[in-house]
Amino acid sequence: MHLMKKDFCKDVNCPSSEELFNFQAGQLNSSKVEELKNHISECDFCASEISLYTKLKRLEASRKKIAPMPLALFALAKAILSGYLERGILTQQLKS
Ligand SMILES: [Zn+2]
Secondary structure, three states, X not given: OOHHHHHOOOOOOOOOHHHHHHHHOOOOOHXXXXXXXXXXXXXXXXXXXXXXXXXXXXXXXXXXHOOHHHHHHHHHHHHHHHHHHHOXXXXXXXXX
């Protein structure tokens, strides 16, 4: 049967997903980091969970890279709107 697949799961020695996530995010103290490093080198499941978090982090990082563009557009829209407000155009439209 599929014994290989059944073995590919967490056991009692495995750290929690939260611990693995914090490890990947670099938010654990050094003794815990060493403990998890040792575990990951022996545990394929936790190692693949870590690589999943690494991929997610990269996705977030690439999203941040394209963030300045919408921000510039937002600033432009704000400048245009405040220009309208100064001239009383927008307030007139809101009243009618
Ligand atoms: Zn494990």
